[in-house]
Amino acid sequence: MQQQIILTGGEQGYWFVSLNGRLWLPNGEVPAGLAKDFAFVGEKAQQIGEWQGQTAWLICKEMKNSMGSIRPLLGSTDQSLFLMAGRAVQLSEFYRSHKYCGYCGKDMHLSTTEWCCLCAHCHQRYYPQISPSIIVAIRNKNKILLAKHTRHSQDNLYTVLAGFVEIGETTEQAVIREVYEESQIKIKNIRYVASQPWPFPNSMMMAYLADYDEGDIVVDANELVEANWYHYSELPKIPEYGTVARRLIEDTVVLCREFDEYGE
Numbered sequence: 365m366q367q368q369i370i371l372t373g374g375e376q377g378y379w380f381v382s383l384n385g386r387l388w389l390p391n392g393e394v395p396a397g398l399a400k401d402f403a404f405v406g407e408k409a410q411q412i413g414e415w416q417g418q419t420a421w422l423i424c425k426e427m428k429n430s431m432g433s434i435r436p437l438l439g440s441t442d443q444s445l446f447l448m449a450g451r452a453v454q455l456s457e458f459y460r461s462h463k464y465c466g467y468c469g470k471d472m473h474l475s476t477t478e479w480c481c482l483c484a485h486c487h488q489r490y491y492p493q494i495s496p497s498i499i500v501a502i503r504n505k506n507k508i509l510l511a512k513h514t515r516h517s518q519d520n521l522y523t524v525l526a527g528f529v530e531i532g533e534t535t536e537q538a539v540i541r542e543v544y545e546e547s548q549i550k551i552k553n554i555r556y557v558a559s560q561p562w563p564f565p566n567s568m569m570m571a572y573l574a575d576y577d578e579g580d581i582v583v584d585a586n587e588l589v590e591a592n593w594y595h596y597s598e599l600p601k602i603p604e605y606g607t608v609a610r611r612l613i614e615d616t617v618v619l620c621r622e623f624d625e626y627g628e
Contacts, residue, residue: 367476368410373400377419380412380452383460385565386431387449394437394449410474412455415448424456434563438606446606450563455479457565458492466490497567498538499526501612502551504576504593505628506620508613509547510600511583511591522600523609525591526569535570546587549579557615560608571608573615596620 369375378396381388388395396418399405404423413420434449458481462472465483472481472490481490501524502509510522527542529535536554543551551574560569583591594600596617603609 368408371399371404371407371409373405375399377421378415379421381423382453382456383426387434388427390430420448422452450561454563462490493566495567496529498535499569500539500572500574501616502574503616506623507593507595508616510594512589517589523603539572546584548582550577552577
């Protein structure tokens with residue numbers, strides 16, 4: 365964790381320029397070079413890590429063009445770039461929303477030792493919000509449950525079920541609850557697979573596999589447009605590579621094929 369500095373022009377590295385949840389991606393890439401190459405002299409910047417052996421710099425500002433989502437970086441062969449970009453976007457949003465103390469209203473300043481905003485007046489500390497959430501792929505013999513979420517209706521994208529963890533529940537309880545709330549089915553054999561930071565806007569996705577137990581699908585119209593069982597050989601449009609949702613679907617397809625070959 366480094367404090368903000370005023371750039372003199374000779375600083376070198378990768379430049380993560382972010383504001384309002386968007387990142388500067390000229391030519392679809394995170395730019396690298398000297399600060400003076402991008403007219404950043406005099407800008408405030410902060411070191412937020414290292415990527416490919418060079419310093420990763422965060423500048424919280426809006427560029428005139430090429431500002432957009434970091435989703436295109438999901439296709440990178442090195443997922444650490446997406447993770448660093450996610451850190452940049454989330455820190456930028458955190459700093460933007462914590463200029464003033466929520467307790468006393470005084471100005472905040474950045475800590476020099478951790479990702480934290482401090483109030484010199486009442487000594488409150490604020491840390492970046494991370495929202496725990498779950499995502500789960502459900503297998504029923506040789507089929508997988510896929511749903512079109514309301515937020516993906518225009519993209520015609522089908523994916524697995526997901527939701528946020530509520531106060532006072534475990535992630536496994538959240539899996540059971542979210543599946544039942546959105547589809548009215550019950551599941552069993554829940555097992556953890558992996559996690560993925562998901563900066564849309566600030567989730568930590570914890571991914572699970574599960575097996576169908578009982579019930580008929582009845583969708584929650586507030587969350588889903590539709591949900592159905594799909595044979596592994598006839599899948600609709602699914603999430604892109606690099607997402608934990610894609611990994612869950614592919615892992616479930618393997619299990620579906622094993623069912624066809626060996627049975628339960």
